[in-house]
Each structure stands twice: as C-alpha cells, then as structure tokens.
Amino acid sequence: MNNKFLETRNVTKTFGKLKALDDVNFNLYQGKIHGLLGENGAGKSSLMNILSGIYQPDKGSIYLDGEKQKILNPDFASKLGIGMVHQEFRLVESFSIKDNLTLSKSNIYKNDFLKSFKKYSEIFALNVNENEIISNLSVGEKQKIEIMKLIFNDSRIMLLDEPTAVLTPQETSQLKNSLVTLAQEDMKTMVLITHKLKEIKEFTEIVSVMKNGKMVAQDLPTKDVTDNQLIELMMGTVKTSTVNKDNEVGKIKLNVENINYTDSVNNIKKLEDINFQVKAGEILGLAGVSGNGQVELANIISGIERIYEGKIIIDNTDVSSKGVRSRKKLNLSYIPENRLGVGLAPGVSVIDNSIVKDYFHTKLGPHLSRNKTSNYLESLIKQFSIKAPNPKAEISTLSGGNMQKLLMGRELVGDPDVIIASQPTRGLDVNAVDAIHNLLIDQRNKGSAIFLISEDLDELFKLSHRLLVIFEGKIVKSFNTVDADINDVGLAMAGVNE
Amino acid sequence: MNKYILTKRQVVNELSTFYSFLLGFLIALMIGSIILLIQDKNPFDTFSLMFKLSIGSVNSLSSSLNKATPLILAGLGIAIINTVKLWNIGAEGQIFMGAIAVNLIYINFQLTNSTSFIFVLLVSAFIGGAFCILIPAITKVLFGVNEIITTLLTNYIVIGLTIYLVNGPWKDPGSLNFPAAAYVGKEVYLPTIFGKLSYGFLICILFTVFAHYLKNSSVFGYEMRIAGGSEMTAIYAGINAKQKAFFAMLIGGGFAGLAGGVELLSQTHRVSTGISQGFGYTAIIVAAITGMRPIGIFLVGSLFGALSIGGSVIQTIGVSTYIADIIQASTLFGALVIQFFFNYKLKRADDG
Numbered sequence: 001m002n003n004k005f006l007e008t009r010n011v012t013k014t015f016g017k018l019k020a021l022d023d024v025n026f027n028l029y030q031g032k033i034h035g036l037l038g039e040n041g042a043g044k045s046s047l048m049n050i051l052s053g054i055y056q057p058d059k060g061s062i063y064l065d066g067e068k069q070k071i072l073n074p075d076f077a078s079k080l081g082i083g084m085v086h087q088e089f090r091l092v093e094s095f096s097i098k099d100n101l102t103l104s105k106s107n108i109y110k111n112d113f114l115k116s117f118k119k120y121s122e123i124f125a126l127n128v129n130e131n132e133i134i135s136n137l138s139v140g141e142k143q144k145i146e147i148m149k150l151i152f153n154d155s156r157i158m159l160l161d162e163p164t165a166v167l168t169p170q171e172t173s174q175l176k177n178s179l180v181t182l183a184q185e186d187m188k189t190m191v192l193i194t195h196k197l198k199e200i201k202e203f204t205e206i207v208s209v210m211k212n213g214k215m216v217a218q219d220l221p222t223k224d225v226t227d228n229q230l231i232e233l234m235m236g237t238v239k240t241s242t243v244n245k246d247n248e249v250g251k252i253k254l255n256v257e258n259i260n261y262t263d264s265v266n267n268i269k270k271l272e273d274i275n276f277q278v279k280a281g282e283i284l285g286l287a288g289v290s291g292n293g294q295v296e297l298a299n300i301i302s303g304i305e306r307i308y309e310g311k312i313i314i315d316n317t318d319v320s321s322k323g324v325r326s327r328k329k330l331n332l333s334y335i336p337e338n339r340l341g342v343g344l345a346p347g348v349s350v351i352d353n354s355i356v357k358d359y360f361h362t363k364l365g366p367h368l369s370r371n372k373t374s375n376y377l378e379s380l381i382k383q384f385s386i387k388a389p390n391p392k393a394e395i396s397t398l399s400g401g402n403m404q405k406l407l408m409g410r411e412l413v414g415d416p417d418v419i420i421a422s423q424p425t426r427g428l429d430v431n432a433v434d435a436i437h438n439l440l441i442d443q444r445n446k447g448s449a450i451f452l453i454s455e456d457l458d459e460l461f462k463l464s465h466r467l468l469v470i471f472e473g474k475i476v477k478s479f480n481t482v483d484a485d486i487n488d489v490g491l492a493m494a495g496v497n498e
Numbered sequence: 499m500n501k502y503i504l505t506k507r508q509v510v511n512e513l514s515t516f517y518s519f520l521l522g523f524l525i526a527l528m529i530g531s532i533i534l535l536i537q538d539k540n541p542f543d544t545f546s547l548m549f550k551l552s553i554g555s556v557n558s559l560s561s562s563l564n565k566a567t568p569l570i571l572a573g574l575g576i577a578i579i580n581t582v583k584l585w586n587i588g589a590e591g592q593i594f595m596g597a598i599a600v601n602l603i604y605i606n607f608q609l610t611n612s613t614s615f616i617f618v619l620l621v622s623a624f625i626g627g628a629f630c631i632l633i634p635a636i637t638k639v640l641f642g643v644n645e646i647i648t649t650l651l652t653n654y655i656v657i658g659l660t661i662y663l664v665n666g667p668w669k670d671p672g673s674l675n676f677p678a679a680a681y682v683g684k685e686v687y688l689p690t691i692f693g694k695l696s697y698g699f700l701i702c703i704l705f706t707v708f709a710h711y712l713k714n715s716s717v718f719g720y721e722m723r724i725a726g727g728s729e730m731t732a733i734y735a736g737i738n739a740k741q742k743a744f745f746a747m748l749i750g751g752g753f754a755g756l757a758g759g760v761e762l763l764s765q766t767h768r769v770s771t772g773i774s775q776g777f778g779y780t781a782i783i784v785a786a787i788t789g790m791r792p793i794g795i796f797l798v799g800s801l802f803g804a805l806s807i808g809g810s811v812i813q814t815i816g817v818s819t820y821i822a823d824i825i826q827a828s829t830l831f832g833a834l835v836i837q838f839f840f841n842y843k844l845k846r847a848d849d850g
C-alpha cells in the first residue's frame with residue numbers, strides 16, 4: 001500500500017465517564033475510498049468529528065502527509081482540506097443551492113461557479129437548477145448537495161457519515177458511481193461510514209472496524225475479507241449471558257398482521273409485510289441497526305401512528321383503527337426509545353411524569369388530588385427503587401437510569417398483558433441495565449407478552465426466546481435464540497442474505 | 499481552563515418566585531428612589547404618601563382593589579394559556595372585546611331581572627374575549643403560527659374596531675365631541691360590596707380559585723401541563739395536545755374578556771378607548787412575576803392596583819404618575835434577574 005495520507009495515532013476521547021474513543025489508530029490513503037464499520041455507538045462519528053475539528057481529542061495526535069497537525073476547529077480542518085458530511089443534514093434549508101455551496105469562506109468556485117456546478121451535477125446525476133431552494137429538494141438531492149459542498153470547499157479528504165442511510169437502493173448505487181469517479185479523477189480521499197456490508201463491498205477498497213471505542217481491525221483490503229470476518233470483528237466475542245427461559249408460555253397476546261407503512265412526508269416505504277405473534281410469558285426480540293423501521297413499528301403497535309395498512313390484534317381484540325387510549329385499556333404498555341421527549345415530558349415535574357399512564361383511571365381522577373398522586377409516586381419509588389428525592393423537581397434532574405426506572409415502573413405497574421420495550425437500556429450503566437433486565441424478566445414470569453426492540457445483541461440474546469431481524473423495513477430472518485449464531489444475526493442485520 | 503459555565507440547579511427552592519418578587523420589588527423601589535432624588539423629591543415622603551392614599555382608608559383600598567380586578571382577571575387568563583407554554587400578548591384586545599360584547603348584548607336585548615341581565619352580560623364578556631383569541635388559536639393549532647405575534651396583532655384590530663364603533667355606529671350624541679358609546683343603564687351596574695368596592699372583586703376572587711383549581715388540580719390542567727412539556731409525550735399518552743392548547747387559549751381569552759366586562763359594568767359604564775389603561779399589558783408583567791401562579795397573580799395584581807392608585811394621586815405633589823409604571827416594570831425586571839440566579843448557578847467548567 002502507498003503512503004499514509006492522513007493518520008491518527010492513539011486518539012482518545014471521553015464524554016463524562018464514557019470512553020467514546022480509546023487509543024484509536026486510523027489511516028487514510030490518497031485517492032482511496034475507505035470503509036468504516038461498527039455497531040451503533042462504536043465511536044465512528046466521534047472519530048470523524050475529531051478529524052474535522054468539531055471535537056478535540058483528550059490524547060493522541062493527527063498527522064497529515066507525515067506532519068503533525070493540531071486541528072483546533074472546523075476552520076482549521078477545512079484549511080487542511082478535510083471536510084465532513086454529517087449523519088444529519090447541515091444545509092441552510094431556506095437558501096438556494098448556490099448559496100449553500102458558496103457559503104463557506106474556503107469555497108474555491110466563486111467565480112466560475114456555473115461551470116463547476118454543471119460539471120459536478122453531471123458526476124452526481126443531479127438535475128436541478130442552482131437557484132432552487134434547498135427545502136424543495138428531495139432527500140437524495142440534499143445528500144448530493146451536502147457532498148458537493150465538500151468539493152466546492154476544496155476538501156481533499158471527504159468524511160461521509162452514513163450518507164446512504166437516507167437513500168433508496170437506486171440512489172445508493174448512483175452515489176457509488178459518483179464517488180468512484182471523484183476518487184479516480186479528482187484523487188479525492190474518502191471515508192464512508194455505513195452499516196450495510198453490501199455497500200462496504202461495493203464502494204470501498206480498504207476497510208477498518210471499530211467496536212466499543214476501539215479500532216479492532218485496520219486497513220483490511222476489502223476484496224480479501226469475507227462478510228463473516230467483518231461481522232465477527234464488529235460483534236466481537238459476545239458474552240452470551242442468558243437467563244432461564246423455561247418459564248410457561250401461554251396463548252397469543254399480540255398479533256401483528258401484514259403491516260405496511262409509508263412515511264407520508266417523504267413518501268418512502270418504511271415497513272413491508274410485517275407479521276409476528278408474541279405469546280404470554282414470551283420475550284420476542286427485534287434486532288436491527290437503528291433506522292430500519294423499528295420506531296415506526298413500535299409507534300404503529302402502540303397506536304401513535306394511525307395511518308398504515310394491516311392489523312394489530314391485542315388479546316383477540318382488533319385494535320387496528322383504535323387510538324392510544326383504547327390500547328392502553330387493553331393493558332398494553334409502551335416504553336419508547338426516546339425516553340425524554342416521548343416517554344417523559346421535559347420541563348414537567350417528576351410527579352406529573354409519574355402518572356402519565358394512569359392519570360385518567362378513576363383511581364386517580366377526576367380531581368388529581370395531591371394525596372393520591374403523591375401516594376402513587378411513593379409506591380413507584382419504593383417498588384422500583386427509584387432515586388427521586390424531590391417529586392416537584394423537573395424530570396430532567398433525575399439521572400438517566402432513574403428516569404428509565406421511573407418510566408419502566410410507570411409502564412409496568414399494572415402488570416400489562418403486552419409490553420413494547422424499545423431500547424430500554426440504551427445509555428445506562430451496568431447496574432441500571434441489570435435492574436431493567438430483572439424488571440423485564442419478572443414481568444415475563446408474571447405472564448406479560450414482551451416485544452423487545454434493541455440494537456444490543458447481548459441484551460437480545462440474554463432475554464429473548466425468539467429473535468427477528470429487521471432490515472430496511474422488512475423482517476429478513478427469524479431465529480430461536482438457543483440455537484442462533486450471533487454472526488448469522490449480525491449478517492442479517494447488515495443486509496447480507498446467503 | 500478556567501471557564502465558567504451556567505448549570506441548571508437540580509433543586510430550586512419552592513419559594514424562589516416569592517423571594518425574587520420581594521427582591522425585585524426592593525430593587526424597583528430603589529430605582530424609583532433614585533429617579534425621585536434626581537427630581538429633588540424625598541423618596542420616603544413620596545412612598546409613604548402613595549401608601550396612605552392607596553390603602554390608607556376603606557375608600558382608597560376599595561379603589562385599589564377595583565383597579566386590581568381587571569389586572570388579576572387578565573393575568574389569570576395569561577397564566578392558564580401559559581400552562582400549555584403559550585403566550586397571550588392579546589389580553590388588551592380581549593379586554594376591549596369583552597366590553598364591546600357587553601354593549602352589543604346590552605343594546606340589542608333587554609331582561610327585566612337585572613341580576614340575570616348582569617349575569618348574561620358577564621357571560622357575553624367572557625365569550626367576547628374567547629372570540630377575540632379564536633383566530634390566533636385556530637392558526638396556532640392548525641398551522642403553528644406564532645401566537646405571540648397573532649395575539650399582539652389582534653390588539654390593534656380590536657382597538658381599531660373600538661375607535662370605529664365609538665366614533666360611528668355607537669357614538670353617543672350626548673357625549674359631545676368625546677368619542678364614546680352611550681352609558682349603560684344603572685340597572686346593570688355591578689353593585690358595591692362596601693365603600694366603593696365593587697362586586698367585580700368578588701368575581702375576581704372566585705375566578706382566582708377557579709384558575710388555581712383548573713391549573714393545579716384538575717385533569718384538564720394536568721393534560722395541559724403534559725401538552726405544554728412535550729407534544730410527543732402528550733400524543734404518546736393519548737392526550738390531544740392541540741385540542742388542549744385550543745381550549746386553554748379560549749378560556750384564557752375569556753378571562754381577559756370578563757375583565758373588560760367587569761370594568762365596563764363597574765367602572766366606566768360605557769365603551770370608549772378608555773376601557774383599559776394598558777391592563778392587558780400590565781397583566782403580562784403580573785403573570786410573569788408570579789411564575790404564572792394564580793394565587794400570586796391575585797396578590798401581586800392587588801399590589802399593582804394599589805401602586806396605580808397611589809401613582810395617580812401623587813401628582814398632587816408634583817410627581818409624575820409614571821413613577822408607578824417604572825416601579826411595576828422594574829419589579830418584573832428585578833424579579834426575572836433574581837429568579838435566574840435561583841434557577842442557575844455558575845460553575846467552573848473543569849469540575850465535571
């Protein structure tokens with residue numbers, strides 16, 4: 001391999017107690033497309049943010065062309081020719097394409113804008129006028145402008161953080177051609193972050209893999225590695241702790257039939273022919289990289305999203321056309337992945353948040369007397385050992401773990417028949433994770449049917465009886481957890497089907 | 499690095515709003531004193547005179563409470579709307595609309611029983627205020643149009659409407675050149691409890707209790723709080739957040755409309771541009787100082803009523819009435835600054 005163009009040595013970055021990057025070495029070679037793989041939270045975006053000057057490393061150094069660099073802010077990075085496309089769009093929606101492309105002071109095509117815009121429009125197969133306002137563009141077009149922005153700012157190194165996540169398969173293969181052209185003709189050096197192995201295979205020459213903040217494999221030639229090897233690197237050795245799963249399983253409590261859902265805003269198909277059942281006393285896991293339709297599915301089952309095709313049957317009652325309330329009355333509980341913002345209302349007190357599920361039941365209403373609500377919170381605090389010293393304090397004053405315990409406790413207190421638990425342990429420390437797991441298992445033993453949505457394969461293997469894998473809105477595989485191989489699950493999550 | 503950052507305090511003293519008000523009021527008195535000193539007036543003498551003339555006798559006390567009534571009612575309306583985290587800047591217009599509604603019903607209907615007629619007129623005032631905020635409420639829930647702007651704009655429309663009415667169709671020929679509608683008949687005057695104190699103040703007490711209950715102990719109030727905290731949480735909980743916002747706005751507008759009705763039936767007795775002397779704006783100050791608490795609004799509103807009366811009588815010793823306005827506004831300013839330090843603390847950036 002030729003010389004290292006950009007190199008990071010021993011980069012470490014911590015956020016509070018969390019080591020997002022742990023002694024990371026990473027190399028880039030000129031004119032090549034590099035793949036960067038890793039589970040959610042592995043540290044990929046953090047590493048890119050350090051290269052583009054948005055985060056400062058706690059330790060370690062960055063070399064460009066063998067020279068040590070201190071990248072203090074995005075401005076420094078762009079002077080060095082490093083640019084990044086973020087996971088979320090960073091365009092000024094109300095500005096025109098031209099204004100967005102020429103906004104930065106490092107922009108080089110101010111004078112012959114039109115000529116270059118034509119040239120790159122061709123490379124990107126972009127068919128819009130330069131005066132079009134960004135908010136009128138489709139998601140795919142916006143993504144092209146994001147990448148073009150880097151070129152207009154004279155970036156030699158282009159860091160692309162999951163650019164394909166929002167694209168259709170056609171747009172993705174189109175993007176592939178554009179990027180390959182850029183690498184070959186303009187000698188652009190690129191990093192492509194993606195969760196899809198197919199794209200790693202098709203786009204990149206070299207691939208690196210991260211896991212839990214560490215670089216676990218560096219500079220692998222893409223054509224020589226197999227999917228299985230990559231998945232093994234990404235997943236690592238899983239502890240596969242497990243709990244007793246011989247509990248009694250009863251009759252079907254939740255029946256999801258032929259769910260199809262199209263996002264009405266972008267007109268993108270988000271869920272296709274989803275079918276499954278969960279029985280009393282059973283935990284059914286749903287594995288998948290985030291953004292493959294999990295949130296939409298949970299919202300449909302819980303009644304938040306009302307416009308979809310298919311049937312939701314809870315305890316033999318068809319609730320497809322019913323709202324949140326009637327599903328709650330059938331004793332369905334939903335623990336949403338967005339803890340603060342959906343499950344709990346920010347800016348509102350602990351006590352108000354504690355009664356969200358039950359406030360309309362007669363035992364608390366019609367007057368929400370102080371006594372009744374305080375007693376209710378008291379009993380939650382005792383039963384679920386929540387640390388919430390001041391009931392009138394704003395909810396966000398609780399620690400993440402205690403917020404989650406309050407949310408779980410609130411949703412579990414009436415022994416629900418069906419529980420949808422979405423990422424219930426994300427961002428929690430080990431003790432809190434154990435506590436939450438025990439709560440779910442207790443509830444399972446009491447006969448609840450639990451649908452567990454998680455990105456954490458450890459958790460899914462530990463808790464669930466069966467596992468489904470969702471990829472691009474489809475259930476692509478199902479496993480019995482006892483005899484499932486974690487790498488097979490990983491492959492399915494990355495969109496590989498043998 | 500020795501940077502300081504502001505961090506939100508975990509636990510905020512429950513009486514913090516009260517303390518900030520007191521400190522804010524002290525600061526305001528100090529500012530007022532400075533201004534008086536610059537004018538070569540003795541602050542102590544001036545303030546004690548204001549005190550004496552605003553609450554020193556039954557008569558002056560009742561004037562103060564009468565003055566406080568529209569402030570309190572409009573302030574309560576603002577507080578109810580703020581439960582869903584929306585701002586009503588349109589109380590001034592709603593006050594006028596309440597008064598217009600009263601006159602409209604008065605000149606078109608007659609009821610022989612004056613108690614029931616007064617009741618009907620007060621209900622019309624409430625509906626008038628609610629009607630006034632209807633368009634801001636609809637545009638808010640349907641299109642997300644900023645209610646601060648729309649409620650502010652309705653003020654100008656309604657005041658324009660008032661000017662048109664009192665110069666045109668409703669102009670009382672007997673009022674000579676002063677543009678005003680005809681007086682309403684004595685039979686619909688709100689009676690007095692004692693001295694000059696109007697029954698309006700009793701209505702004000704009732705509505706304070708009602709607003710307190712609605713905001714703090716009713717299911718509707720709870721749903722408004724959740725909807726105000728996060729629309730997504732409301733949807734998740736099966737609460738129709740938009741509906742709550744809509745009704746909160748109508749009820750709050752109704753409170754301000756009622757303020758206008760009470761003012762007409764107890765004080766001015768006719769529609770003119772003098773129905774409100776900026777009550778709708780001062781009510782925002784009152785509501786904000788108290789952290790939108792109904793009981794607090796009642797107390798601070800009463801104080802501000804007294805300040806206005808005190809301010810208007812010290813003209814006799816050559817002090818501008820604006821000293822009362824300055825004290826009211828500085829109290830809000832001081833209280834907000836102090837409240838900030840109750841809510842936040844300065845922390846060294848590097849100690850975690």
Ligand SMILES: Nc1ncnc2c1ncn2[C@@H]1O[C@H](COP(=O)(O)OP(=O)(O)OP(=O)(O)O)[C@@H](O)[C@H]1O
Nearest residue numbers: 015018020038039040041042043044045046047087
């Ligand atoms: N600004 C921040 N403050 C606190 N924690 C952060 C911050 N940025 C990232 N983290 C944490 O650092 C870890 C790594 O995050 P990062 O975004 O780099 O992961 P990722 O590999 O890009 O994941 P994904 O595939 O989900 O995008 C996560 O646990 C994340 O919560």
Ligand SMILES: [Mg+2]
Nearest residue numbers: 044045087161
């Ligand atoms: Mg990322």
